[in-house]
Amino acid sequence: MGTIFSFEYMIKSFPTLLSMVDVTILVTVVSEFFAIILGCIIALTRINAIRLLDKVCAVYVSFIRGTPFLVQLYLICFGMPQVLNYFGMENPRSIPGILYVFLVMSLHEGGYIAEIMRGSILAVDKGQMEAAKSIGMTGYSAYTRVVLPQAFRMAIPALGNNVVSTLKSTALIFNVGVVDMMRRAELMGSFSYRHLELYIDIAVIYICLCFLVQLGTMMLERCTRMKNSTVS
Amino acid sequence: MIKLENFHKSFGSTEVLKGVSIEVPTGSVTVILGPSGSGKTTLLRSINFLEPADKGTMILDDKVFDMAAASKKEILEVRRNTAMVFQNYNLFANMTALENVKEGLVLVQKMGRYEALIKAEYYLEKVGMINREHFYPVQLSGGQQQRVGIARALALNPKVILFDEPTSALDPELVGEVLEIMKKIAKEENSTMIVVTHEIGFARDVADQVIFMEGGVVVETGEPRDIIENPKEERTRKFLARFSNR
Ligand SMILES: Nc1ncnc2c1ncn2[C@@H]1O[C@H](COP(=O)(O)OP(=O)(O)OP(=O)(O)O)[C@@H](O)[C@H]1O
């Protein structure tokens, strides 16, 4: 091992690591999709004070917010197979690890998005719901056609932040056996002993991804603001 | 015809409606007058269950509704046969003027897209808003928003349209345009209208019936000329005196 830092190795490794970025993106997109659905359901359950279920949701949200993500990851990925096994499933460890990861991340981000959406749904003027009801819309239509679109628009910056945080959390999933950039870097480093170069590559990839998400968020925000806004 | 019998409503321990009964014949305009806090808004909102009454019966044409025990289905039925024009317009902020009017036609009345478009444009034309049909609510003045609000209500061809102080949030110079539209539809559309307003002039010119409410009860009912020019009740006289002084 000659030089302290090999620029050449860093450049050379970059494409190899970047080739694993699809796992990161896939996990982010899939989990964020289910997390938004889950978050909306929880938010609506709490806002409409649906008996018992709203208490369950409140406990759920405080559990998600009150425990480290890594603990939740281990709980599901290592704990759940044990439970499935107990309930008679033959070989729960044969389920691909990435499916467990989809599950944990959706559950985790869903808890955060529930709070984001709750805030923004409550911020939609009450009169919007009343107007929808007054023309005979069902509660479901009133939410999907009138209240939620406005709530989402208000939530765009916060949801963007949430996507960024989901993205960054994906750096932990190699701990449960999913092969992503982090895992690849670990393997490559164990041969080359050039960890610094590899993790700088990874940091660069994450920075670029986060930047793209923030850019997308800003553009989305701008084009919805131009069209219309709730301030009247 | 819409008929309310013995409407009661309390918020906590304060009784806001203390047995209100009114009848509005089809195609007629009823104006409800009364001081602040007399329960006018609450009465209108109890008609379409935005604020369900504790007790009362409503007859809408030939259907009878027990207001305290209405099922979800009945509530929807009432809402689909009535429409409301709100004090602060409440246009759907995420939709253009045209979409605001079309929404109920397509989603609630299951009308075809094209048919709904034609109908929505017809009513926007009627309220003089066709040249702003693709504007969002924030891009419209209060008076323009309220005219769209009226078009949204009208387009549904409801059995009765409820107006809750439709001009009181407007700048004075915009009040006239909205009152004109309301006069016009009273004449041309033959809509059954219940209007809560402080515009005595509108009551005198347009109403077929004026109801004076105070403290959660109907104090006096009659033709506009009788109520406004020579009210029988002392309380009505006192209330109206405030307007003639201005
Ligand atoms: N949601 C509510 N909760 C508690 N009290 C209410 C509620 N809505 C109305 N009230 C009370 O009921 C009474 C009647 O109110 P309402 O709005 O029906 O009066 P109004 O005749 O429309 O008055 P205004 O001319 O000021 O609009 C008032 O004393 C008001 O404070």
Ligand SMILES: [Mg+2]
């Ligand atoms: Mg009122």
